[in-house]
Amino acid sequence: FGNLVKEECEVSEEVLVRDVLYASQGIDGKFVKFDKSVDGYVLAESVRVPRATRIMVRKVCELGWLFRKVKGYVSETVKSLAAEDVGTVGQAFCAALQDELTEYYKLLAVLEAQSMNPIPSVTESVSSGNYLSLRRLSVWFAEPMVKMRLMALLVDNCKVLKGGAMAGAIHMHAQHGDPIVHDFMKRLLRRVCSPLFEMVRTWVLEGELEDIFMEFFVLGQPVKAESLWTEGYQLRSAMLPSFISQSLAHRILRTGKSINFLRVCCKDRSWADAATEAAAVTGTTTRRGGLGYGETDALESLVTEAARRIDKHLMDVVYRQYKFKEHCLAIKRYLLLGQGDFVQYLMDIVGPELSEPANTISSFKLAGLLESAIRSSSAQYDDPDILDRLRVKMMPHNIGDRGWDVFSLEYDARVPLNTLFTESVMTKYLRIFNFLWKLRRVEHALIGVWKTMKPNSIAFTKLPEAVKLQLILASRRCQVLWDEMNHFITNLQYYIMFEVLEVSWSNFSSEMEAAKDLDDLLAAHEKYLHSIVEKSLLGERSQSLYKTLFVLLDLVLRFRSHADRLYEGVNELQARTVESSLPSRDKPNRQSSKKTPVPGS
């Protein structure tokens, strides 16, 4: 049999085994070589061996084929490391693979030693303990084969990915029912995810983005301080690994954003204490390398804890140091005309100025008037910081505009509060202000009419009887109309001031109390503004109503000028009658001109 075997085989089994061992390290042996056409290691055709041996060699050499793939990836990565082309997650993956390969090398070394022992043959019995035949080799290779297949699969699937996406892809493969695979993947993922988790940690506790290779799921952009909160940082969903939920990712994003906001916009330093505290509570130290894959709970608790503390700190800073609430209240008092005496006085002194054409008005003068309005109302006792921020703003004017059309008040929020009071928010405030101001102005005008009407009601005595009767009738109609207008304006104002502003404000203040982070606060503020805009008929849906309202308000203003002219004429007439005791001809004309707006209203 021995002879027969020898006769069949050109090469002995020991040599073949050694060749296979080489092949399984990706090295071409003497007889076993990589064949491109079949894409695998095969025994050269020219070598004469039994069919079983040939198949055996091919089967065992699958390991070599897999090894080539993995090794190829690893060395490629190492090569491009110099070019700084590989992300940290990719590096970690590579290192983990390298470690697994080391384990494999160790096995190979043992096998190599065994392969030196001669294989006993049936005929000539050589006593040797640990020899290596092809069959024994296949037993040895069974376990590495599983792992190597897995690695090759991962390499195939994840080669092109990087960062969070890679971790996510590997995580998808970890959901395997085979305990060996499961453990292996866990070990691998622990390594792969550690840079990612490290990034999360530094981001959540220090607000630093240590992300050179664009791997992290938070994306930072250089922006101006006021838009830092809204645009500065974003979630990059492609890099979000599947084992981190969307809500957790958002919380992570917000925490780091809060830190940056504190640091950049609020110039605050004490957030670090909050961060250290959070880390201490969750048990992980603030040093590097505290977290690993599979400890999503730990990560979550760290993030939750950090988020809670940082958010609380941020809210403290916003409320205490930057007095958000006070500013909101100030805006409500000045821009939304909550401070009655101030508004009244401002209206009184600014009114005559504003009746001039818009291009002749000097904003300096208006600023002076504003200043004096502040001085002479109880607003003077307010915080000087708040008063300092109150400005007069002249809007761009067209030809024919009056001062009324362009005048408005403005509140300068400054960093960091301009994150909350953004441009768009301020324009909304401005719209509301303009509306309220108009309403006030109409009310003011009505009061003015009343002032002129009141002394005249008894002053027709010296006129002839017919004219007197007519005038009394006209003036009564004026009175009735005035009453109606006044009723309308008062009720409208009551509705706006009490039903809209106060209710919205009280809702807003309770939400402000409940707000846990800046996003909540922003949402609450947005809701507050929205509710005011909607309810005071400035919204999209009530455009037609708003237009009608404006027509009505304009009508009141026109009524005022007509009434003024009427009473002016009456006075004139009276003065003339006193002089000449003759009725005037042009009086009915005036009356008819006065009456025109009446049916319209």
Add this chain to the structure above:
Amino acid sequence: SKGFSMESFSPGLDTPIACYDALLQELIVIDDLLSCLVGIEGRYVSIKRVRGNEDCISFQIDASMDLALQESAKRIFPLCESYLLVYQFVESRSQFKAGLVNHAFAAALRALLLDYQAMVAQLEHQFRLGRLSIQGLWFYCQPMMGSMQALSIVIKKASAKSIVGSALLNLLQSQAKAMAGDHVVRSLLEKMIQSASSAYLVILERWVYEGVIDDPHGEFFIAEDKSLQKESLSQDYDAKYWRQRYSLKDEIPSFLASAAETILTTGKYLNVMRECGHTIQVPMSENTKLMSSGSSHHYLECIKAAYEFSSSELLNLIKEKYDLMGKLRSIKHYLLLDQGDFLVHFMDIARDELIKRPDEISVEKLQSLLELALRTTAAAADPFHEDLTCCVERTTLLKRLSTLKDLKFSGTVSEKDDVDEPVNITGMDTYSLSYKVQWPLSLVISRKALTKYQLIFHFLFHCKHVNRQLCEAWQIHQGIRALNMKGTAVSVSSLLCRSMLKFINSLLHYLTFEVLEPNWHVMHNRLLGAKSIDEVIQYHDFFLDKCLRECLLLSPVLLMKMEKLKSICLQYAAVTQWLITSSIDIPKTDAQSNTSHETKKSKPIKRRNPSQKLKLASEDRSLVEPILTFEKDFTSQLRSLRPILSSSAQAEPYLTHLAQLILGVGRDQ
């Protein structure tokens, strides 16, 4: 690309085996068989495959070989075939998409194969030492033979149907039972089951302890329908969320089959709590780990403990934090009309709006009136009163009932009432209240339950309306009581008015005191003792159904009669008010000229001047006619109620109460 084909090799060597002597032949055959045992063709043994059928493999041996050797070798072939089958199965089922159970099963098989390969390597060692004869090989293969055979049977079945998940577990279970006779095979299969189900148990554990389905391959026996949102409960009439959000699949592992419902509800409860933002986890300890033990008895214990924990926790949550009882009580106040002052006040202020046609009614106005009524009456003390809203349906009660198919509202009459739909329905016929119910209370008070409440409300409200109208008519009668009108139309009408009032009052009495109150109290007591949320839902639904039935809402015949009676009453009330006021208007006008402003009608009537009496008498003829018609209609309707009530009273005993209350009137007359 990793698989290697084994067919591309030329058949064995040129030299026929018969050239060698028997001893050498044996050695060659043993060497070949050792290859065959790991699925590789040898010199004189080849593998024959049937194309397209992977499972059909047979080994063939060179026919020229020594016959005895041939026979001995053939004995071993089944083992080789089994090995190949198992090997292929392992390879195909280790792939990612095959599912966790398959993975785990394949892993267990792979471990077995490794043992097997090691055995072959041992045999080879023996062979190399020259100690292995073909007889010896046969002997050594024996232990493996049985188990590989059994496994290959199982695998053939598994791969024929290419089953995954619980189906595979079930197959393994049934096979283990079927092969229970062989001790070795059975213990092997049990080991396989255990390792295959371990991955499955992890999923189960997360579901039972955390309420999370962590099932990447869709193998778990509970399916989640993500399209159903909890918000749907407040709109969806069928209350699908609770029943269909999580549902059992067809394939349930048999060892869990008995507990499947419990498992489903446990996770459901946990889920509800999570959706409420109330994170809870069943307390876990080492011995409650599902994987750690083998006996199914232990699983059931753990699951039961988890179930009890989660159900009591959820019940507490709903009862304590979300105040279920308070909410139910509040609903009873408004929808079952037990808050009297609120209702009267509301009907007073909303009267003008409610007598309009349904499409002319402004719901906003009604809502604000409702709020006004809520705030000014004792209802203001109820913390939930802000959840009450109102709505105006487009159709009347009868029509609505017939559209709700599942209420067992028998369809016999429903065709008719399409015709019967009155043309001049007003807000009084269609007005109904609604109630905002938030998650998680919407589990109990679902859209369906709320609709049932609304139906009852509808009926009650209309009865109240009729009652009020009749009361007004009665007031008018009272106003002219001082007039001596014996034998006139007015006295006839007064009698009729009273009997109508008696009828409607008895009906209301029956509905509120005989039906709603006692049933509500029964439900209340049962709810206090309820042990799980399912029980709560069940008791609540039972209460509603019972009320619906006893309020006659489920028997169309009776309901039609009632509606008919009510509409006669309403017509009568309207006509009487008009008739009587018009008849006494005549003396009023001439009285007005005599005395200055006398607003009360009674005053002018009191002065009985002869002209006035004359006029009344002359009017009498025309007045009596319609009133007599009403009386006739009313009594005939009431009479016709009797046979219906008495015939159905046997089936439904509560009707005897009603008959006693209402038909007492009929006997009196």
